[in-house]
Amino acid sequence: MKITKDLYQSSLVLLTDFYQLTMAYAYWKSGKGEQEAVFNLFFRKHPFEGGFTIAAGLDYVIDFCRNFKFESADLEYLAEMKSQDGSPLFEPAFLAYLSQLQFSCDIDAVEEGTVVFPNAPLIRVKGPLIQCQLLETPLLNILNFQTLIATKAARINLAAQGDPVLEFGLRRAQGIDGALAASRAAYIGGCASTSNVMAGKLFGIPVSGTHAHSWIMSFDTELEAFKAYAEAFPDQCVFLVDTYDTLHGVKNAIKVGEMLRSKGKEMIGIRIDSGDLAYFSSQARQMLDEAGFPDAKIVASNDLDEQIISSLKTQDAAINVWGVGTKLVTAFDQPALGAVYKLSAVKNENGDWEPKVKVSQQSLKINIPGLHNVKRYYSQDKAVADMIYLEDQEIDPRGVVIIDPIDPTRRKRLMPAFYKEEILLKPIFKQGEKVYDRPSLTQIRDRASKQLEALDKTHKRLVNPHLYPVGLEENLHHLRMNLVLNAKKFEGEHEES
Ligand SMILES: Nc1ncnc2c1ncn2[C@@H]1O[C@H](COP(=O)(O)OP(=O)(O)OP(=O)(O)O)[C@@H](O)[C@H]1O
């Protein structure tokens, strides 16, 4: 992977769970390694009790797949692994097979920045069982995290109602790669910039920031500190006013603002990082306005998240820019998205696809079988419903019924002919060859913004959002039900015998 390889200088093919390799060996041993299969990656519930999720991370997946190769150092490591009895865990012939392995899967995926919903695939992998299996863990690792953070960022940006949100998370992020991936995903989710300079360099994200309390404390007085900063950066002054006494700090910022103005420069604003942010921002706004600085911005920070920002908005806080770190990049209130990767079909000896379901006690956990895709229907640029359908199924433009995958009594009739439609899973790799032109990060960010615009505001509510309709096309629903009933019948027969 280009990005991570720059950092770690090694192959990433071993970035997988050990059991993927033992299964790969067992597939190979039993002659099933090259059997074709289909896996889907999807999540079952929106994060943060929300009503939408923003897909992110595909660009990393593309890099990962393009570099999917067992290098000699990887094979040497695997060759050293031992069984309980001290013999080599993997036969040399298997390692020789791995050394020749070339990525040859078809991958179809939802583009980054797309709004996505539970149960519908974010990514579909079709190819030899061994390769599909080895991809499970890295794909989940990449997509779970970036999708989670892009969604958190989108929620924070919705709460900020168009004000810029600056991502300040690096110091509290989950390690180096966690920080970089979070800055990238936060930008996709709508943040205006990052404080992480390396993320700026690697991804082209705008970099911005103010200064810390240490800067003020290193001088005898706050006024001296502001003046010295203004000397160094006359065009980029955002003074942190709360080191000693916030309102006195605002007075000092105004003094230095006036000095800058006498030299033909304008201070950008102030930052408040503690105390009652509603009270201090309103007081500061009044002072700045009265002193002739109505355009000076007020930046707020201090353990912010979408709930606090919403609350501050309802309190009429005079905040124009939001600096958000810890709670954004760690997805503080929900530290993981629970996406899973499930087998949905295998090709039999006759070359026919056999759909598969995993029957679970919980209907929530029964996967969707077959080779399926997702269509989003739009009416006047508003998304009205998503339909999961078997890819070879003819869709009657005069009417389809979509059925909720969890509660089959919830159904919706749609007239596809009345709507604009978008097929969400797009071809990314065909037989291992990349067929997708990667959009730039800015294009991905624009897509996220447009996708959110197309979503009704009831689904974007931070608390108790209205459920967006996602359903299985009737034939897919019946296929799934029949597979489940058959599996249960066999289970019963086994129990009786
Ligand atoms: N008016 C407000 N309404 C709701 N939450 C607020 C308001 N003002 C500040 N907060 C939030 O309250 C939390 C704690 O603020 P508190 O005033 O205790 O911080 P502090 O002790 O002043 O900050 P620090 O410990 O960094 O010096 C922070 O998450 C902050 O964003």
Ligand SMILES: O=P(O)(O)OC[C@H]1O[C@H](OP(=O)(O)OP(=O)(O)O)[C@H](O)[C@@H]1O
């Ligand atoms: O609060 P976050 O959303 O994570 O945003 C980043 C925080 O990091 C900085 O201070 P730091 O937390 O290092 O020290 P402080 O709390 O003493 O200001 C900054 O002043 C913010 O408060």
Ligand SMILES: O=C(O)c1cccnc1
């Ligand atoms: O630039 C800032 O103001 C900043 C950067 C990182 C963390 N907190 C604040």
